[in-house]
Amino acid sequence: MNAPTSAHHLQPARDVPPALLQALAARFGTQYSTAQAVREQHGRDEGSISAPPPAAVVFAESTQDVQDAIGLAAQHGVPVIPYGAGSSLEGHLLAVQGGISLDVGRMHQVLAIDADDLTVTVQPGITRKQLNEAIKHTGLFFPIDPGADASIGGMAATRASGTNAVRYGTMRENVLALQVVTASGEAIRTGTRARKSSAGYDLTRLMVGSEGTLGVFTEVTLRIYPLPEAVSAAICSFPSIEAAVRTVIQTIQLGVPIARVELIDANSVRVVNAHSKLGLREEPMLLMEFHGSPAGVQEQAETVQQIAQDWGGNAFEWATTPEERTRLWAARHNAYFAAVQSRPGCKAISTDTCVPISRLADCLLDSVAEADASGIPYFLVGHVGDGNFHFGYLLDPNRPEERETAERLNRQLVARALDMQGTCTGEHGVGIHKMGFLVDEAGAGAVEMMRAIKRALDPHNILNPGKIFTL
Amino acid sequence: MNAPTSAHHLQPARDVPPALLQALAARFGTQYSTAQAVREQHGRDEGSISAPPPAAVVFAESTQDVQDAIGLAAQHGVPVIPYGAGSSLEGHLLAVQGGISLDVGRMHQVLAIDADDLTVTVQPGITRKQLNEAIKHTGLFFPIDPGADASIGGMAATRASGTNAVRYGTMRENVLALQVVTASGEAIRTGTRARKSSAGYDLTRLMVGSEGTLGVFTEVTLRIYPLPEAVSAAICSFPSIEAAVRTVIQTIQLGVPIARVELIDANSVRVVNAHSKLGLREEPMLLMEFHGSPAGVQEQAETVQQIAQDWGGNAFEWATTPEERTRLWAARHNAYFAAVQSRPGCKAISTDTCVPISRLADCLLDSVAEADASGIPYFLVGHVGDGNFHFGYLLDPNRPEERETAERLNRQLVARALDMQGTCTGEHGVGIHKMGFLVDEAGAGAVEMMRAIKRALDPHNILNPGKIFTL
Known part of the structure; x- marks a missing residue:
């Protein structure tokens, strides 16, 4: 059994060249900050581990913003750490290899309520409570409720659940489709609004639980439910x-x-x-x-x-x-x-x-x-x-x-x-805290398969690197 | 809108060297056949498209058999097409690039019934009716029921569903864990028997619906349900x-x-x-x-x-x-x-x-x-x-x-x-018949992501090549 030692978050920091910071400042203006307090707030989560803060924070307000931030970071091979509500528990948000924090909290719109289909499409920064407030008038609700008022994007990224999962399932069962910005800055869609599909690899489920390491979510389509009688x-x-x-x-x-x-x-x-x-x-x-x-x-x-x-x-x-x-x-x-x-x-x-x-x-x-x-x-x-x-x-x-x-x-x-054939994490994710446990649980071969997928989709290892596993 | 034309199944056949056939014959003895009737039976499915049959058929009886068959095929860069009950509809079983058929129909044991946990672990060749027969005495049942008496491995591979999915979900929701033999012949496990998990990439859901292109399933752990009162x-x-x-x-x-x-x-x-x-x-x-x-x-x-x-x-x-x-x-x-x-x-x-x-x-x-x-x-x-x-x-x-x-x-x-934001395939899969539709549905970027995953996990393109997409 490997211990989750402090070594897991002492990863070599990667260089953040001034040219990148200048380019981000030029592109994002007031949506960009290097203020110490802002950086520190974005360099921690609700967990117990700490690391030096990111070099800068970008506040995305659109899918294009996310694409441009990632595109610029990709040119310089610099890590990008997506940030929602800051409520993760396993060090997911820590800049363990340096880099920039990409805050999607301002992307909190409800894009479509399809009450007749029991689906809703939202931006990733909306929190679960905000979402339920926004759909209350339809007589429908979204049941997944981790302890914190987490962002929907973050909940999808950690495959969160909560107290209603025994009846309604987890984010695995309740995310129908995503818009995802990849490591190259391209926006793709996974899934449709159909309740089921056999159309190729299940990219939606691959992205759900990937902890920001395979892409940044910019739209999330969810199942919602009639409020019980x-x-x-x-x-x-x-x-x-x-x-x-x-x-x-x-x-x-x-x-x-x-x-x-x-x-x-x-x-x-x-x-x-x-x-x-x-x-x-x-x-x-x-x-x-x-x-x-x-x-x-x-x-x-x-x-x-x-x-x-x-x-x-x-x-x-x-x-x-x-x-x-x-x-x-x-x-x-x-x-x-x-x-x-x-x-x-x-x-x-x-x-x-x-x-x-x-x-x-x-x-x-x-x-x-x-x-x-x-x-x-x-x-x-x-x-x-x-x-x-x-x-x-x-x-x-x-x-x-x-x-x-x-x-x-x-x-x-x-x-x-x-x-007992169980798992080290039911809902919090691996982050940096459970990397050793993941190997014990999944086996070296399965973790190597995860690494192969990561290398294929993020060849320069810029998306939340050093989480789940190190390369 | 691309047409599913006959061009999709006219892919260049790859060479099957006699040295491979000799090695398979030596390793598998009576579990190996090149008889015309056997090859033809394994070269078609219930769909409407035909292609020349595979060069040989191996009848696997164990995970080790699957590993060895894939290992030998990998040495020669020869396609391996997993075969269960032969009931797929989209040309999944056709040897469109030549190669060998790997029949897992003899692997039809129930390995564990965990009635208290509402789970069962089976070999991939068992059919859905055989499974329900085998667990009948427990008062539990497995609800997924495609039209045919398909094999559980095949149903997992095509993300099948059927008439009960509206209440019980599809294979996506009901496969908890897999043992998978990869393109290198290694056996890995994905998932556990826990009802939920946030432990890294959801390899189980990536494999479910991958149509034999990412690995061959050798064990499948399923959710089962109390027979309703x-x-x-x-x-x-x-x-x-x-x-x-x-x-x-x-x-x-x-x-x-x-x-x-x-x-x-x-x-x-x-x-x-x-x-x-x-x-x-x-x-x-x-x-x-x-x-x-x-x-x-x-x-x-x-x-x-x-x-x-x-x-x-x-x-x-x-x-x-x-x-x-x-x-x-x-x-x-x-x-x-x-x-x-x-x-x-x-x-x-x-x-x-x-x-x-x-x-x-x-x-x-x-x-x-x-x-x-x-x-x-x-x-x-x-x-x-x-x-x-x-x-x-x-x-x-x-x-x-x-x-x-x-x-x-x-x-x-x-x-x-x-x-209407729907899908071209709710439950049959893409196979060779819907490759054009998949691009229309998912977009070129998402299909390219699927290709990248395929290349990463099967670099020599030996696992059921030419299905879902061509490389």
Whole structure:
């Protein structure tokens, strides 16, 4: 098992010639900045690793801007790092080989709402919340919800998911088509608005999850869904994590079309209570949501309540109004930030393993025991309907031994998940933090295939180089 | 709009040196054949195009066999064409550049049934019916059902779907992981058994739909599903194709989770009646199936019945027993063969466009008018819940003008579908028949990206060369 050591982000910086900076300044004017604060803001993400900032930032406002920025960078062989909302967790945005940051945040238009087809086409900089606000009037919604209010482009680039994936899938299932600017500055289209296609290589799915290394997305066509006729949310607390997880496993195996089912451990409940004043019982709990017709929702809920009862769960507490539901889910989404605030000055390292559902209890319980034994403060939340969960280890950055311990716990967790035919990352991506794990998971041959694709599509290695793997 | 002319399958044949044939004979013994009948059987598919047969056939019985066959072919730069059940429609199996056929039909084992995780791992030669037979005792099923009893490897290679895709997705959504033998003879694994992953490039989805041009699949891990608690099937006949299609559009837009909804035009009903003695009313009809809990199924059916009634549909006729349902669906699956038999000696050319659902009625009706005006016998069936439908033009092979007419109708249909942001192929693949259409659909830049990937992963162009595109 390779460790995600600091060596991964100590890559040789590449030269950014003054001629390129002059050309970018001339082309982009006020859409270009070398101000220290701007560069620093674009040189980090929400993760725990740091690197020197990019040499400059370009604020693209159109596909042509993206093409021109990449075209100029390509002439000089200089790295280009696409930037959306800055919310990635694995160092995706860090200028580990130097270069320029290409901020697409100003490209946040909704280009087409095709309500009858349940599709929407957007620019990459729009965030998931902005998108849902923009389509609310149609009675449709976009379900993918990572913790942060991430940009759609960034979510596509990391193959993000969130709490609704158990029912609606991830970005893999929900990106229908893309416009992509390639390493040569050419804009191509992948996919159509048809629901399915067998027309050649699935470039859309190749681009989704490529973390900015194969192209920069300038348009994204997404599937959207009718708002369910009925929604009900419930929380259920359990005597143990195991009881909660066994309930989830049985629910999934029975094929209950539950929309969301989140595990929140007692540590997380504590920090969420403190942060959001929720007054929840400080025990492991499941936060669930059911979507469907009124009768269907009731039927699903009754089935799950019965399963939960068999495992010693308490009676469901219902959030019946939209406001109550929103408050609960906001609390869940804020768990990460609430936890970080619970230990002032700390940095969080978040794990992201995902295992086949039958192995979920074993994987979780062994890892909880290890985390408890380590003495490091942590919280645990999970999209357990998918077999995906996150430990958040809360480190004092002034105590290197804590990072050491957290990295060890993560390595043990990943090794366990891979033994169980799972993955080191369910939704955060590889970035620079999990490059070693990727080789353990996929094997050297598969990673070599990824490298071959990268070399073929980006021969000068200018698109977000040094992420996923090094060449 | 480029025509799929005969030029596409008149590619220069590459030399197959006797040294390779000797080496294959020595390595494979009775698993090797150069008999004329065997070669001819392996040099054609269910489509309408022919080419000279491969020089030899290897019957692989293990991953090692596949590796060795490809390894030997690679040494001599000779094409290798993977062969499963022989049921492809677009010339995928034709030895258009010569070479050897690699038959994986004997690799038909179920390697692992992980019922608790709703996954199964199989060898590529197993057919979809064999697979469902093998997992029947678990109460689970694999829903993807192209017309033919295709092999799972072939279905993955063409990104196949069928009548259940509207509810369960296509091979794109249902292949979780693969073992793939690459052009150098190396066996790699793509994906894990986790339901989702963000671990690097999505090699699984790149391989699914690559039509044998990037690797030969030797293991396939699939999602499987609990048999629904309740199933009911209904047929509903309509005064017009438009009324039937409008019913489907509204059903999908309302988010009704219908499992199957097939359009069968009056021509198809006639040939199916003649072939399967069904006594169905010879009008356009929808064949539908609802999956869920008993209450859920009833609710769905009532909703759709109401919509159908608004469009002038007749009362649903229910197939309540499994035997009746099987008989109806077998008739649907046999429509292609029933139609071919209805015009003795004919060849069928099947179209495969798929459009956004809002455009389905326009696309279909204009194309029906053109087909009627042409005077050529045809039938029309469709997975209309996905916006995918097939015209089958029934040609007298002795009348070249009929092929000319059919190809013109297909070109007009594809042009119409692309104008509507649809695809030239919803589920059959490109093969050699749709190479021109692919460029029209994806654009030269995207096809060039596919070529770059192909060159990177198969530098000597030995894996099913001359399919999807030429190099």
